Amino acid sequence: MLTDRQRMILNAIVDDYIRSAEPVGSRSISKRGDVGYSPATIRNEMADLEELGFLEQPHTSAGRIPSHKGYRYYVDHLTSSFSLNPAELHMMKSFFAEKLNVMEQMIQHTAGILSQMTNYTSILLGPEVFHTSLRHFQLLPLHEDQAVAIIVTSTGQVENKIVSIPQGVSVSELEQVVNLLNKKLVNVPLYKLKTRLYTEIGEEMQRHISHYEDLMSMLDIALNNEPDHRGVYLSGTTHMLNQPEFKDVDKVREIFELLEQTPALMKLMAPAPGEHGIQVKIGTENTHEAISNCSLITATYSIDGKALGSIGILGPTRMEYARVIGILNVLSHDLTKLLSHWYK
Amino acid sequence: MLTDRQRMILNAIVDDYIRSAEPVGSRSISKRGDVGYSPATIRNEMADLEELGFLEQPHTSAGRIPSHKGYRYYVDHLTSSFSLNPAELHMMKSFFAEKLNVMEQMIQHTAGILSQMTNYTSILLGPEVFHTSLRHFQLLPLHEDQAVAIIVTSTGQVENKIVSIPQGVSVSELEQVVNLLNKKLVNVPLYKLKTRLYTEIGEEMQRHISHYEDLMSMLDIALNNEPDHRGVYLSGTTHMLNQPEFKDVDKVREIFELLEQTPALMKLMAPAPGEHGIQVKIGTENTHEAISNCSLITATYSIDGKALGSIGILGPTRMEYARVIGILNVLSHDLTKLLSHWYK
DNA sequence: GGTTAGCACTCGTTGACGATGAGTGCTAAC
DNA sequence: GTTAGCACTCATCGTCAACGAGTGCTAACC
Structure with a gap:
């Protein structure tokens, strides 16, 4: 034909x-x-x-x-055999291996309720984000140019990811790097890993190691793994689109990008010291540019009076404050009660 | 001041x-x-x-x-006491009461993996949608003008929702309606309930019952409850925004609205009779207007060779077909394996 | 006969310009 | 202190011309 x-x-x-x-x-x-x-x-x-x-x-x-x-x-007439590359296959396999954990489910579920009831985007930070740290880092060479990076967290979760080894890096150098990382980054909270990588490790490595930049970008990828996202639960992100102030897709994308950066979110959602009730941050009171015309309403939930995580609603400054505050109030208490009950 | x-x-x-x-x-x-x-x-x-x-x-x-x-x-200076109305409180409570079920979690998880790997929107139809039907319908008056509608499904799940009773409807009329519904709608699959309501019940009711329109809209609300959505798992809806063809927010909203209508989704995702592998529907091959410049790639998963549900990827016609087909292939098999393993 | 260079032509995109109208600020009357 | 009236401002919308990417066609070339 x-x-x-x-x-x-x-x-x-x-x-x-x-x-x-x-x-x-x-x-x-x-x-x-x-x-x-x-x-x-x-x-x-x-x-x-x-x-x-x-x-x-x-x-x-x-x-x-x-x-x-x-x-x-x-x-x-597609000829290629639909075959995935090994990294993708590995990624998929490790996704499947992820343990489903009850508390996680409950928090995700709460996020869903929250966004459904308010018609805004809900953000929940689970306790892991605050409390999980790195226990051990390992890098196992697979072939010439590939290795699997393994991260063990303080909660015993094991994450792994395939990365490419930069050309010309020797095995002994890799070992040095791994040792350095274990020395410097163990017990550092997961969400701070990448920042620390650049501030503390970077300097040290630049002195001793060749191929500094390539190695850094490899490590960046290795640490940029799921654990960074672990513990952040979003729901109802699409509600944003129903607000006329977000008819510009680029603005929305900026916000979505912010939502995917755990450290930034942490900073935004972190409860003010001493503050225990509901906090309302309006417009530029939020420190981040992308949401300078959004309002963020947050509360904390806890077990036995110990703050565990935050729960928040993100919407336009033109937000139904009274309603949202009411809902958030009830829900943060309910979640606290539910978690306390569960862990008794 | x-x-x-x-x-x-x-x-x-x-x-x-x-x-x-x-x-x-x-x-x-x-x-x-x-x-x-x-x-x-x-x-x-x-x-x-x-x-x-x-x-x-x-x-x-x-x-x-x-x-x-x-x-x-x-x-x-907000004066209103942040109090929620009873219907909202009830909604929240019933949300929380929802049982978390393992299979559901697994499917939702799979949807997440799928969208994360492909960067498109993933749609999974769980087995419930196809196989769950209505076992019993009940309407309990609370006050003068409110009642709680209770739906029992064939899987034993109980859903309830508070609705307003139209003015001037007598108790005996309500009873008639409930009887009619139970007579006509029991054993009807959940996703067909609303259609049947209009086609079969509507006519009958119009003959015998006053306040026909008000009652219908009440029933519509009562049946529009969660069970309708139950069993549809979406993930990665926001990936849509990264595609230049969806820079028009209105188009995207249209699609999102479609995604929230279970019956329409069912129709789109239903496997062609006899077809067992991966199906690709391009542009207008999809019967729905809103996604006439989207492609939908679907596969089925099963237990013991019996098709259970569908799993699909929705993206622009300009889609990375080879990649998506590859991923979907692997994932639908994995899910089949996983479910079979789980239920053995 | 298949392939390529050259050129006129099409049509969406972009920026300038004027008409329109919603909503203001100010003044004067109540 | 409150209100009616009127001149003024400025974003929005439609029109119009200049621009340029990419085509279709013809004629020359291998």
Whole structure:
């Protein structure tokens, strides 16, 4: 039905479009290198492909994009064997191995209730974030250029992640680095690991170790693992979209990015010393730029009077304060009661 | 610090702005009724409040909006006692009472993995959606105008919800309705309840019962309860925002609304008869308008060869098909294995 | 006959400009 | 102290012209 060249060009267009999300022109296909024809030739083929229904033009003077039929053809003729790379497979396996823990479930569940009732985004910081620290770090070489990084936490949880070893780093150097990390970072709370890595370890390493930058970025990846996110529970993030002040997608994305950074969240949600009830931070009272026109209402929950974590609601400054405060009040008490009951 | 009138006007402005998200003008405050002054007077006070820093003007010819200081004052002087209405309290209590069930957790967890690995939105339909049906429906009057609707499902789960009884409906009529529902809807799968309500019950009721419309909307609310959503697991909905084709917030909202309608999702995710592997539905191949430029890739998982539910990925038509298919392949098998193992 | 260079043409994007209207500030009357 | 009236401001919206990316077509080339 299609000539080899047409198939090749169609594939190139779909690939490019999947990457860039912009209509692709004849010139850019020609420049890719894997299709050895001039733009004019490609234009001719593209015109044919369009006539056959595989491509579309958003308007006359734009490049082409694949039509549904084009995608269909692409999918039906996918040659690559859908195989995942080892790192991805490993990631998936370790995800599955994660223990489901009751307290975690309960907190996540609470986050869900909270966002559902308020129609705002809810944030819960579980106790782990505050109290879990690093017990041990290990780096096991797999091949020449890959190793598995293993992190054991003070709660006995084991996280691992495959990383690439920078070219030219010797085994003895790797050992040195691991020793250094264990010396400096053991007992450091997980959420502070990355900061410490740069402040304390960085300096030391720069002195003794070659390939400093590559190694640092490897360690960054190794430590950027799940434990960093562990213990932060979000729910109802999409409620944000219903607020007219967030009709600008970029603003929303900024906020979402903030929500994925545990240390920043910690800082925002940390209860003011001595403060025990509900706190309301309005607009720029929040220290972070991205949420300078948001309000954050937080409370703490506890077991036996000992503060365990925070529970908060993020919405526009134009927020239904009375309602949210009421709900948060009830819910933080309920959660406290529930947890106390559970751990008795 | 502020006169009573100023406080009153400030409160009115904050309230209005919280509701409308638009700068409020002097005229609209004057019209509210609870502030008995003309627009001009209010303008004067507003000018003062702005000078004091409680209000802001986005631009000269617009109304005022509260400044952070204004919100702060509003919050610090909130008089209402943060009390929730009984229906809300009940809702919260019943949320908390929900049993956490292992299989549910596992499926939700899988949804999380899936969206995290693909960077698209993942949808899982749990087995309940397909197989759970109504066992019993009950309506218990609480006061004059409120009742609690109780739904017992075939899995033994009990859901309840407080609804308002329409004025002028007698107890005996309510009983008739409940009997009718039990006669007609028992053993109907939960996700079909609402459709059946309108097609089968509606007609019958219209003949025998007064206040038909009010009653229907009450029943609609009663049945629109959680069970309808039960068994649909979403994750990574926010990934959508990172795709340039969804920079229009309204489009995204449309999709989110679709995702919250179980019956529609069911229809989209239902495996084609006889089909067992991975299905790819591109663009308009999906029957729903809102996702006409999305692709939906689905697979099924099963126990003992018996299909239990579906697992899918929703993204733009411009999707990394090869990668997603690969991941979905592995994950649907893993989930099948895991569930089989668990229930052995 | 297939391939490529060159050129006129199309059409979406961008920025400038004027009309419109909501809401203000101020003055004068009540 | 309160209110009516009026000139004024400024964001929004639609129109219009300049710009440029990318095409389709023709003619030359291998």
